[in-house]
Amino acid sequence: MRATVWSGRNSVSVENVPDPNILNDRDAIVKISSTAICGSDLHLYDGYVPKMKRGDILGHEFMGEVVEKGKGVGNLELGDRVVVPFPIACGDCWSCKHGFYAACENSNPNAGMAEKMFGHSAAGIFGYSHLTGGYAGGQAEYARVPFADVGPIKVDEDLSDEQVLFLSDVFPTGWFGADLCDIEGGETIAVFGAGPVGQFAIASAILMGAEQVIAIDQYEYRLQMAVNKAGATGTIDFSEDADVVEQLKELTGGRGPDAVIDCVGMEAAHGHGALHAVDRVKQANRIETDRGQALRDAILACRPGGIVSVMGVYGGLMDKFPTGAFMNKGLQLRTGQAHVQKYLEPLYERIRNGDIDPSFVVTHRLDLDQASNAYETFKHKQDECVKVVLKP
Amino acid sequence: MSSKASTTVLGSPEEVQRRWADEQYRPGYIDSVDAAVSFKRAPGDRGTEIHVDLEQAAPGGKFGEMLMKLTGKEPLAKVKDDLRRFKANFETGVIPRSDGTPEGELAERKLKQRPAQPLAPDELEKAGA
Numbered sequence A: 001m002r003a004t005v006w007s008g009r010n011s012v013s014v015e016n017v018p019d020p021n022i023l024n025d026r027d028a029i030v031k032i033s034s035t036a037i038c039g040s041d042l043h044l045y046d047g048y049v050p051k052m053k054r055g056d057i058l059g060h061e062f063m064g065e066v067v068e069k070g071k072g073v074g075n076l077e078l079g080d081r082v083v084v085p086f087p088i089a090c091g092d093c094w095s096c097k098h099g100f101y102a103a104c105e106n107s108n109p110n111a112g113m114a115e116k117m118f119g120h121s122a123a124g125i126f127g128y129s130h131l132t133g134g135y136a137g138g139q140a141e142y143a144r145v146p147f148a149d150v151g152p153i154k155v156d157e158d159l160s161d162e163q164v165l166f167l168s169d170v171f172p173t174g175w176f177g178a179d180l181c182d183i184e185g186g187e188t189i190a191v192f193g194a195g196p197v198g199q200f201a202i203a204s205a206i207l208m209g210a211e212q213v214i215a216i217d218q219y220e221y222r223l224q225m226a227v228n229k230a231g232a233t234g235t236i237d238f239s240e241d242a243d244v245v246e247q248l249k250e251l252t253g254g255r256g257p258d259a260v261i262d263c264v265g266m267e268a269a270h271g272h273g274a275l276h277a278v279d280r281v282k283q284a285n286r287i288e289t290d291r292g293q294a295l296r297d298a299i300l301a302c303r304p305g306g307i308v309s310v311m312g313v314y315g316g317l318m319d320k321f322p323t324g325a326f327m328n329k330g331l332q333l334r335t336g337q338a339h340v341q342k343y344l345e346p347l348y349e350r351i352r353n354g355d356i357d358p359s360f361v362v363t364h365r366l367d368l369d370q371a372s373n374a375y376e377t378f379k380h381k382q383d384e385c386v387k388v389v390l391k392p
Numbered sequence B: 001m002s003s004k005a006s007t008t009v010l011g012s013p014e015e016v017q018r019r020w021a022d023e024q025y026r027p028g029y030i031d032s033v034d035a036a037v038s039f040k041r042a043p044g045d046r047g048t049e050i051h052v053d054l055e056q057a058a059p060g061g062k063f064g065e066m067l068m069k070l071t072g073k074e075p076l077a078k079v080k081d082d083l084r085r086f087k088a089n090f091e092t093g094v095i096p097r098s099d100g101t102p103e104g105e106l107a108e109r110k111l112k113q114r115p116a117q118p119l120a121p122d123e124l125e126k127a128g129a
Helices: A039-045 A111-118 A161-168 A170-179 A196-208 A220-230 A244-251 A274-284 A293-301 A323-328 A340-353 A368-379 B013-021 B028-033 B061-071 B075-092 B121-126
Strands: A002-006 A012-016 A028-037 A061-069 A081-084 A142-145 A188-192 A212-217 A234-237 A259-262 A307-310 A332-335 A364-367 A388-391 B004-009 B036-041 B048-053
Touching (some): A012 A368, A028 A081, A028 A161, A028 A368, A039 A368, A061 A142, A081 A161, A161 A170, A161 A340, A161 A388, A170 A196, A170 A340, A188 A196, A188 A293, A196 A212, A196 A220, A196 A259, A212 A220, A212 A244, A234 A244, A244 A293, A259 A293, A274 A293, A293 A307, A293 A323, B004 B075, B013 B036, B013 B048, B048 B075
Parallel strands (some): A188 A212, A188 A259, A212 A234, A259 A307, A307 A332, A364 A388
Antiparallel strands (some): A002 A012, A028 A061, A028 A142, A028 A388, A061 A081, B004 B048, B036 B048
């Protein structure tokens, strides 16, 4: 089959590789109809996530048709159209049984490797380095899906691929980010980063009853999407004024947002001149892995007693974490890979009901063979790129 | 250098001990090195803790230990593999396998990962998958 493989820093190529096989009774093979490039794939592409290996198949957002299954997969039939969640979860361990699917205790066969770096291992993830299991990803014609009796959700034929594909990651991740903010109605939420996860965090916060949602980015076209499609009530373009904290104060009468969602992660683009330069040098030399200006600003901007929800991906260590502001303002830091399996049914219902049509983020539709160009376009935000869907 | 490793398995102490003794589940390496194994009910609804103590450091002193770490043959790492496999098999009925680690959790594989792409038929056979 054809698959998008990582071939070193800033390089992917579409190559012929063996077709996947069933390795366990609880596996299924999915013939992929649509797959997307995630902002977090850019961290792999840019070479900032450790334990990548040349030849790794990328991709953790995909859907398609079940074409083969092991004898332990009783809930799916051959021919079923399914969306596959990006965290691989067994459904049987204590964490899965308590809804912490992304903390699955069994799905990472490289748990020992992750324990050395993080203290514990979390769930395996498709196409996301050997630290999260060394699983082949879904930017390919086929993928093997372990624990297929737990993860994939069946979807109706009358909905298009683009309406349901993002159940695999970015819609539940944005929703999870907002869910961690304890929105009861009337809150002000600031969302750093108006990429796909940011767009869905904004839309989710509005659906949950937030009154004021402020989108922060440096690309005007993304901020326009945040307002026109996701429902943001205000924007901050930090390419015009880098002092985001002060602008958030101004927009909230000095209070600061009740909660802030970081949808940026380890490659924050802005920062205050000198500190940003220091971050870039340290990251390039692997002295710190995470360039965390968005998280620093989030902590400084959040109102005392508020919540900082982190959906952006971080991989290791960052410097200048504002512990003083964090502690003295009494903030709560909440984070994690999204427990997608927990949100699949309710969010699928939201799509069915017409509460939201997630296809609004799609700006580029390309053939899988054009994956290399697609990564470049997405990375450099060329051609007003927000989300790329690849068709195998 | 610690000689201890532990895991928590979601099951009653009776069931965990019964399966620990069962041929189908019994961890091969731990069995072969004659380590001290104890079982303890975990707090709340967490299941059963399994504690393994090798009661001796790796042979060959510090240098031997380092060498074994580099080759994935360090006894404690192999004990941890056994514990993870037992837990997974107990809770899920399968040993989780990936394309990078087709054999399932294996210390020797940590340093010699396959690329994360499907195995060719001859490799499948070799990995026992």
